[in-house]
Amino acid sequence: MQVIKKFLDLTELTLSVVCVLSFVAMFVLGIATVVFRFIIESSLAFPAELIRYLFIWMISLGSAVALRRNVHAAIGVVVSHLPAVPRRAALVGSTLLGIVFFALILVAGIKLTMRVQPQISPALEISMAWVYGAVPVGMAFLILFSLELVARQLKAPDAELLADGQ
Amino acid sequence: MVTATIFGSLILLMLIRAPIAVALGLSSVLGLIISGIDLQIAAQRLLSTNNSFPLLAIPFFILAGEIMSTGGMSRRLVNFAGSLVGHLTGGLGAVAILGSSFFAALSGSNAATVAAIGGVMNAPMEEKGYRPQYTAAAIAAAGVTGMIIPPSILLILYGVVTGVSIADLFLAGLLPGIVICLSMLALNWFMTRREGIEKTEFQGLTGIWDSFRAAFLPLLMPVIILSGIYGGVFTPTEAAIVAVLYGLIVGFIYRELTLKDLYKAFQKAVLSSAVVMFIMNSAGVFAWLITINQIPQSISAYLASVAGGPILYLLLVNIFLLFVGCIMNAAAAVVIFTSILYPAAMSFGIDPILFGIIVSVNLSIGTVTPPLGVDLFIASAITKVPIEKIVTTIWPYIGVLLIDLLIITYFPPVSLFLVQLFG
Numbered sequence: 294m295q296v297i298k299k300f301l302d303l304t305e306l307t308l309s310v311v312c313v314l315s316f317v318a319m320f321v322l323g324i325a326t327v328v329f330r331f332i333i334e335s336s337l338a339f340p341a342e343l344i345r346y347l348f349i350w351m352i353s354l355g356s357a358v359a360l361r362r363n364v365h366a367a368i369g370v371v372v373s374h375l376p377a378v379p380r381r382a383a384l385v386g387s388t389l390l391g392i393v394f395f396a397l398i399l400v401a402g403i404k405l406t407m408r409v410q411p412q413i414s415p416a417l418e419i420s421m422a423w424v425y426g427a428v429p430v431g432m433a434f435l436i437l438f439s440l441e442l443v444a445r446q447l448k449a450p451d452a453e454l455l456a457d458g459q
Numbered sequence: 460m461v462t463a464t465i466f467g468s469l470i471l472l473m474l475i476r477a478p479i480a481v482a483l484g485l486s487s488v489l490g491l492i493i494s495g496i497d498l499q500i501a502a503q504r505l506l507s508t509n510n511s512f513p514l515l516a517i518p519f520f521i522l523a524g525e526i527m528s529t530g531g532m533s534r535r536l537v538n539f540a541g542s543l544v545g546h547l548t549g550g551l552g553a554v555a556i557l558g559s560s561f562f563a564a565l566s567g568s569n570a571a572t573v574a575a576i577g578g579v580m581n582a583p584m585e586e587k588g589y590r591p592q593y594t595a596a597a598i599a600a601a602g603v604t605g606m607i608i609p610p611s612i613l614l615i616l617y618g619v620v621t622g623v624s625i626a627d628l629f630l631a632g633l634l635p636g637i638v639i640c641l642s643m644l645a646l647n648w649f650m651t652r653r654e655g656i657e658k659t660e661f662q663g664l665t666g667i668w669d670s671f672r673a674a675f676l677p678l679l680m681p682v683i684i685l686s687g688i689y690g691g692v693f694t695p696t697e698a699a700i701v702a703v704l705y706g707l708i709v710g711f712i713y714r715e716l717t718l719k720d721l722y723k724a725f726q727k728a729v730l731s732s733a734v735v736m737f738i739m740n741s742a743g744v745f746a747w748l749i750t751i752n753q754i755p756q757s758i759s760a761y762l763a764s765v766a767g768g769p770i771l772y773l774l775l776v777n778i779f780l781l782f783v784g785c786i787m788n789a790a791a792a793v794v795i796f797t798s799i800l801y802p803a804a805m806s807f808g809i810d811p812i813l814f815g816i817i818v819s820v821n822l823s824i825g826t827v828t829p830p831l832g833v834d835l836f837i838a839s840a841i842t843k844v845p846i847e848k849i850v851t852t853i854w855p856y857i858g859v860l861l862i863d864l865l866i867i868t869y870f871p872p873v874s875l876f877l878v879q880l881f882g
Contacts, residue, residue: 309726309729312726312729312733313722313725313726313729316518316522316725316728316729317725319515319518320519320522320700320703320704323515323519323696323697323700324700324704326697326700327693327697327700327701330697341512344512344515345509345510345511345512345515348509348515348518349506349509349510351518351729351732351733352509352732352733352736352737352740355729355730355732355733355736356480356733356736356737358729358730358733359730359733359734359737360478362730364730364734365478365479365480365481365734365737366478366479366480366734366738366787366788366790366791367473367476367477367478367479368473368474368476368479368786368787368831369476369831370786370830370831371474371475371476372474372475372476383474383475383476384475384476386475387472387475387476387477387481388477390472390477390481390485391477391478391481391485393485394481394484394485394488397488397498397501398484398488398498398501398502398505400498401497401498401499401501401502402502404499404502405499405502405503408499424506424510425502425503425506427506428502428505428506429502
């Protein structure tokens with residue numbers, strides 16, 4: 294059990310570092326686009342495109358990190374007024390339904406990524422699969438962290454069930 | 460059938476505390492399955508929402524706000540506000556309110572504003588004899604200007620959803636933000652008159668000058684951003700990028716920003732952006748699905764027939780959004796409900812910019828109302844006053860905010876005067 298937790302901690306840390314590095318790159322490229330627009334009075338197409346693609350990856354992976362930290366916005370007011378047993382059932386149920394959603398999008402995202410492989414992005418001229426791949430990869434991490442969340446929701450004592458997040 | 464499935468599952472999922480993004484996404488997926496539409500559309504929509512340059516203003520403004528609150532700049536703004544109003548009755552309460560409005564011009568969110576200013580004001584207010592309960596209420600309420608005074612995450616989201624110019628929305632938010640700030644200053648004076656609080660001494664004009672000079676660089680930032688956007692020098696996204704750069708430079712000039720702070724600021728901004736965008740992406744799928752099913756149009760037609768005219772319609776919108784704001788995250792609410800409420804507003808000839816301000820003020824008030832006001836949670840964490848106690852003290856503030864809301868709703872020049880002046 295301890296090994297699994299360590300593995301997940303490491304995964305979360307890696308994702309988080311990748312997100313920060315993408316953000317830093319987005320910022321540097323952003324400054325470059327602004328400067329270029331002033332100096333040569335026309336914006337370069339490729340940094341603007343790369344910023345958007347990095348943003349897509351940052352949000353896909355960042356959403357998974359946010360799920361593990363339990364910071365995603367949700368309406369907890371109803372659940373927190375339920376008695377212990379239905380409360381646990383509701384929370385476990387919502388996490389399982391979340392996994393269903395992520396899995397459906399994971400499958401659809403893989404199909405989509407394979408389909409767009411021949412398409413080439415306008416400025417960077419890379420395969421669009423590099424961009425669309427962010428969807429299934431993000432979903433895979435969301436599923437991974439949701440499974441851990443279900444395990445915790447099943448085991449946690451009643452008092453701690455809602456202690457995290459908002 | 461499709462409509463019932465989408466909305467039924469959406470409400471059910473939200474009630475059992477599924478993340479709002481998951482509730483929006485899964486209910487849309489169910490609607491797609493029933494309609495026999497391939498789910499690849501959902502995957503594509505999830506991503507295409509993100510693939511937008513104007514939306515990039517959100518992560519960068521969030522990052523700029525995080526850098527500003529770590530770089531010791533909130534303290535400088537508080538000191539300047541203190542030299543201006545600290546000696547008046549209820550001076551430190553006024554400092555918290557004015558300081559929050561200054562900070563709101565650097566940051567696009569209420570939560571960041573409450574955290575930054577509340578963190579600085581809590582100890583001095585307690586020292587001077589303010590009840591912790593009152594301190595908590597004042598710093599929470601003062602945060603409301605965060606998403607009204609530009610830059611504002613809500614206004615960016617509204618602009619992206621409707622196609623209304625974000626630059627115009629920012630300009631329109633300025634005066635309503637000032638009106639709210641002044642009305643809260645008045646209430647603070649009224650409420651603190653009888654508290655028997657020890658006053659701070661007036662530092663004189665030299666005190667004002669000294670603290671102004673110390674706060675000059677942070678105060679210059681909103682001037683650069685706003686004049687850059689209206690002068691046509693920057694797009695809002697470029698302004699957000701410049702704001703980050705400016706925050707970094709000022710932080711290093713003051714030597715108050717360490718690399719560790721910087722990493723934390725980036726990390727926090729990644730999470731906050733992911734939370735907003737995760738909802739925005741799922742809402743992209745949801746909005747597309749309900750639009751092809753003509754749902755916003757039918758709701759609009761229904762609302763139009765019930766309301767009959769713009770005055771009653773705006774009243775209904777205000778009541779509805781205040782209720783929504785009580786239970787739902789503001790960014791999620793603006794994304795979900797704008798596409799539903801906007802068409803009817805247009806059919807009544809309501810100004811699209813004014814409507815954006817009305818939506819934002821409503822949902823900003825939602826951040827200080829129980830049970831789900833995010834400002835209350837943060838103020839409670841800072842002051843260690845339980846939320847139930849803050850709620851008993853914050854009601855007068857909410858009352859004043861509601862009066863402001865009515866003024867902003869039914870007296871359009873408050874929002875539109877500057878837009879017409881510069882537009």
